[in-house]
Amino acid sequence: MEEILEIYKTTTVNEVAVWFKAAKVSDFPKNGGACIKYNNKQIAVFNFERKQEWYACQNVCPHKMEMVLSRGMIGDQGGVPKVACPMHKKTFSLESGENLNGDLEPIATYPVKIEDGFVYIGFSE
Numbered sequence: 001m002e003e004i005l006e007i008y009k010t011t012t013v014n015e016v017a018v019w020f021k022a023a024k025v026s027d028f029p030k031n032g033g034a035c036i037k038y039n040n041k042q043i044a045v046f047n048f049e050r051k052q053e054w055y056a057c058q059n060v061c062p063h064k065m066e067m068v069l070s071r072g073m074i075g076d077q078g079g080v081p082k083v084a085c086p087m088h089k090k091t092f093s094l095e096s097g098e099n100l101n102g103d104l105e106p107i108a109t110y111p112v113k114i115e116d117g118f119v120y121i122g123f124s125e
């Protein structure tokens with residue numbers, strides 16, 4: 001199981017080596033998520049329209065290693081954007097990746113930028 005998690009590593013804006021053109025803005029549901037693939041990674045991308053922000057994180061939930069986070073419910077906890085896993089409602093910060101209602105491993109998060117109607121995800125490799 002750890003092997004799956006090993007390929008995911010939080011990337012900060014300063015660490016971005018590749019801006020991957022994921023899809024059109026219109027391909028993502030408003031206030032919801034969709035899954036994209038980058039090499040061997042599944043990445044959940046969220047169009048958090050209420051906050052006018054976009055977020056990206058690993059799609060695999062560290063609880064039971066299900067590829068489900070893109071189908072999670074997004075929300076806000078004291079100003080921190082979060083996603084709740086649809087399986088057992090573990091919630092994670094979409095900024096730091098921290099598990100907000102437990103002590104699971106943090107999830108990896110990635111920067112997102114929007115240019116000319118397209119969504120780009122930043123990766124360090």
Ligand code: FES
Nearest residue numbers: 061063064085088
């Ligand atoms: S698999 Fe995500 S909370 Fe259980």
